[in-house]
Amino acid sequence: MENKRAGSTEKAKVHEKPEGKITLSVIKADVGGYPGHVSVHPHLSTRAKKHLEDEKAKGFLIDYHVSSCGDDLELIMTHRHGIDSEMVHKLAWEVFLSCTDVAKGLKLYGAGQDMLADSFSGNVKGMGPGVAEMEFDERKSEPVIILMADKTAPSAWNLPLYKMFADPFNTAGLVIDKSMTDGFIFEVHDVKANKKIEFSCPEEIYALLAFIGSTSKYVIKSIRRKEDGLVGAVSSTQRLSFIAGKYVGKDDPVAIVRCQSGLPAVGEVLEAFTTPWIVSGWMRGSHNGPLMPVSQREANPTRFDGPPRVVALGFQVCNGHLHGPVDMFDDPSFDHVRDEANRMGHFLRKHGPFEPHRLPADDLEYTTMPEIMKKLEHRFEKIA
Ligand code: F6R
Ligand code: MG
Numbered sequence: 001m002e003n004k005r006a007g008s009t010e011k012a013k014v015h016e017k018p019e020g021k022i023t024l025s026v027i028k029a030d031v032g033g034y035p036g037h038v039s040v041h042p043h044l045s046t047r048a049k050k051h052l053e054d055e056k057a058k059g060f061l062i063d064y065h066v067s068s069c070g071d072d073l074e075l076i077m078t079h080r081h082g083i084d085s086e087m088v089h090k091l092a093w094e095v096f097l098s099c100t101d102v103a104k105g106l107k108l109y110g111a112g113q114d115m116l117a118d119s120f121s122g123n124v125k126g127m128g129p130g131v132a133e134m135e136f137d138e139r140k141s142e143p144v145i146i147l148m149a150d151k152t153a154p155s156a157w158n159l160p161l162y163k164m165f166a167d168p169f170n171t172a173g174l175v176i177d178k179s180m181t182d183g184f185i186f187e188v189h190d191v192k193a194n195k196k197i198e199f200s201c202p203e204e205i206y207a208l209l210a211f212i213g214s215t216s217k218y219v220i221k222s223i224r225r226k227e228d229g230l231v232g233a234v235s236s237t238q239r240l241s242f243i244a245g246k247y248v249g250k251d252d253p254v255a256i257v258r259c260q261s262g263l264p265a266v267g268e269v270l271e272a273f274t275t276p277w278i279v280s281g282w283m284r285g286s287h288n289g290p291l292m293p294v295s296q297r298e299a300n301p302t303r304f305d306g307p308p309r310v311v312a313l314g315f316q317v318c319n320g321h322l323h324g325p326v327d328m329f330d331d332p333s334f335d336h337v338r339d340e341a342n343r344m345g346h347f348l349r350k351h352g353p354f355e356p357h358r359l360p361a362d363d364l365e366y367t368t369m370p371e372i373m374k375k376l377e378h379r380f381e382k383i384a
């Protein structure tokens with residue numbers, strides 16, 4: 001539908017208001033890197049766009065944006081099929097399969113790496129790809145930020161999400177915006193025991209921190225506003241190694257954060273990344289390193305396959321359509337964070353194979369390390 005604005009010869013596109021709730025789905029997978037595990041080949045993005053464009057033309061999707069962070073291909077989609085929709089997940093699975101064909105044709109590295117199942121069985125969760133989805137009634141204005149990380153694990157969002165939604169030193173709104181002062185409910189998953197728990201903050205921030213500080217086990221899954229239950233953030237939480245039972249690459253998480261009007265402002269969401277905190281991942285999924293906020297152009301982890309990085313894409317959602325993205329860390333005000341991350345990463349690198357740069361022994365259980373242990377096991381003797 002086109003609309004001629006009064007006093008203007010310009011034609012502005014006005015999106016028709018769809019009925020019901022909007023679902024925003026971010027589904028990602030590493031289906032082949034180039035070179036090695038550094039980035040996504042443009043032919044993969046082109047293939048993914050072609051599929052999603054067809055689905056948009058058919059009306060199955062309202063809108064989409066194909067993106068990447070490091071070697072991860074990211075499908076950002078809006079639709080009206082709800083979260084965990086078998087049809088939407090099947091679509092994502094088929095797009096990744098089709099992109100795997102392209103990757104195999106180009107002999108890209110690790111082609112089909114995250115496609116852990118032989119065939120689709122109703123939901124991509126547990127099959128390899130990462131998923132963050134939320135369903136909502138669009139507000140009068142709906143700013144959202146899509147966070148995409150590479151060379152790290154889902155718990156990389158624990159500290160930034162805590163800062164955004166619970167730390168008044170990060171988020172001024174928690175102190176001076178009355179629609180935020182009641183606080184937020186955090187849903188936390190124990191990814192090893194497959195259990196979940198909720199914390200009501202601010203009253204339970206100590207208890208929350210007691211768990212989410214243990215990043216190899218606990219991951220923030222979602223956050224909602226206490227006042228009215230409005231969903232503020234969701235993240236992807238799957239651990240590929242737990243699914244496959246062995247090291248199969250990193251989980252490179254995504255998250256969706258809604259902003260403004262009683263939720264953290266765009267600037268408060270981004271402020272949470274001004275500490276390049278130490279996350280696990282990096283080379284061979286076996287090292288700790290700083291999470292560096294970068295622009296999309298700089299999301300090519302090259303030094304020691306890293307350091308881990310995060311890209312933030314900003315959109316205004318309008319009747320389900322995605323206006324954007326704005327590349328949020330493409331801003332000189334994050335230069336000093338990147339400098340600090342580089343200094344921290346450089347220092348950690350000097351440790352070579354020593355902890356705390358290398359992950360503690362327990363966390364290496366899901367890397368290629370057990371094979372080395374097995375090989376040498378028979379040479380261990382009891383100390384008298
Ligand atoms: C994997 C990753 C890389 C690889 C490393 C070794 O997500 O980021 O650091 O673990 O390049 O890869 P392989 O064992 O495939 O040679
Ligand atoms: Mg890879």
Ligand code: MG
Nearest residue numbers: 071072150252
């Ligand atoms: Mg990756």
